[in-house]
Amino acid sequence: MRVGATEEPETTRAGAIAARRPAYExxxxxxxxxxxxxxxxxxxxxxxxxxxxxxxxxxxxxxxxxxxxxxxxxxxxxxxxxxxxxADGLEFYYRDFYDGLGEKSTAGLFAGRGATYRRRAEALLPYTGLNTNTDIDTHALDSWLDVGTGHGHFCEAAREVFPQTAFDGLDFTDGAELAEKAGRVRRGYRGSFVEVAAAVAGTYDVVSMFHYLEHSVEPAMELEAARLALRPGGYLLIEVPDAASRYSRLLGRRWLPWLQPQHLHFLPVRNLRDRLAALGFTVVAEQHAEAHDRVDLLAATWLVLDGIAPRDEVPWLARRPGRGKRAARAMVVMLGIPVLLAATILDRIIPSALIRRLGLSNAYRVVARRD
Structure with a gap:
């Protein structure tokens, strides 16, 4: 349910929460x-x-x-x-995370990751005959479909790497449509990839799935859809959380990539490689440290603090926390700032070579060519 803008109280967060509470109840x-x-x-x-x-x-x-x-x-x-x-559970737990109450904060988080998105796109350069040291063949990759595109911020950044490629995006939410309106994608598809793939069979030079398969109800069907959407010789670019990471055991349930209840599947890289081979793909690259997102310690620290502090007001709670509880939360967060800063520094200073050697990478990336 989206909050209307016709009445003044609905334009405030408190008004939006009040409007949503009856549905959650x-x-x-x-x-x-x-x-x-x-x-x-x-x-x-x-x-x-x-x-x-x-x-x-x-x-x-x-x-x-x-x-x-x-x-x-x-x-x-x-x-x-x-x-x-x-289906009802997925709707309930996704509601107000990527849209509604959470839309602005989530969109802002994704919008600030341009460097990460460019690195993801650059992972394809060595396998397409394109690189920054020679003349770029601008016709090598004519079309690219980003599955699970959100608001299309990856496509916007990837265009800097592949300026002549036409980027389309697909998402279950209205994010893909908003991305089209904002000019981040040529076309935004809203709906199921399995259904869309049948309509665009053999169309795309590249299909990307960045942190998408773990959200899928049936990841094997998504891989089959990718094969269908790609032309022969096209590339599939996948990045998913790596539950084999040592961080997953060191940090326990506060390892951010567990992301319950949204993440339904965690694919070991061997399983993914085997399934891709069975579908007629050749894996040309497997990356671990290169796909690592340096947030594990910071995120775990925040989840500890957030668990100690009383909750903010949300519509799935019966009543708003009192003034004392809100003050206590502010105090816990303020006292935790030095710890959060220390965790951020530790995340950033660990060398990639050590991340690789210790198996700390929280994700892996696979590039596969459809034969």
Whole structure:
């Protein structure tokens, strides 16, 4: 539900929260059990029945009610949410994160990552015959589809690397449409990639999926859709969280890439490589330290502080925190600033060589060519 702008109270955060509260109260009236599918007895990737609990946690970011479990397959290593959220659950837990109450803060966060986006695009340069030291063949990559594009900020930055490439974006939210209006993409598709791929079969020179597959209900179907959308010889560029990272064990449930309950699947790189090969792809690059996002210690520190401090006002809580609780939260955050700064410095000064040697990378990136 979007908040209207016709009445003055609705233009304020307090008014927006008040407007959303009745819907959340109705959603939570019968508890959160209805948001989950039945628990699976076998691995969501390989079908093995040898499962073990990997993580049990709550929603550490929005603090919506509910508990979430990740299971790990002892045969193939795939980690998946079990029981998994159903369609109603996904709508409930995504609501007001990327849109609504969270739209401005989330969009601002993504908009400030231009250097990261350019590095992602540059990962393709060595495998297309393009590089900054020779004349660029501007017709080598005519079209690029970014799946899970959000508001299209990656496409905007990647155009600096591939200035003659036409970038399109796809997302479940209205972000892709907004990206088209803002000129960040040539065309913004809203909806399911599996459905869109059938309509654009063999169209694209590149399909990218940056931190998209982990959100997908059926990642194997998304890979098949990518093959369908690509022309022969086209490239698939994937980046996902790497649950094999040592940080995932050192930081426990406060390792940010767990991102429960949004992240449904964590694919070991071996599993992804095998599935791509079965679909007729050749993996031409696998990167780990290059895909690492230097936020682990900072994010974990913030999640600790946020767990100690009383919650801000949100529409899924019955009432607004009192003045004393709000003051206590401000005090905890203020006292935590030196720790947050120290965590930020540590994140940034660890050399890439050490990240690679110690297996600290929180993500991996794969470049694959459709044969």
């Amino acid at each position: 109705a959603d939570l009236e019968d508890g959160v059990e209805r948001f989950f599918e039945p628990r699976r007895a076998v691995c969501a990737w390989c079908g093995s029945g040898r499962l073990r609990e990997r993580l049990h946690t709550t929603d550490l970011l929005q603090h919506k009610p509910g508990a979430f479990r990740l299971d790990r397959c002892l045969d193939c290593g795939h980690i998946f949410q079990n029981p998994r959220l159903n």
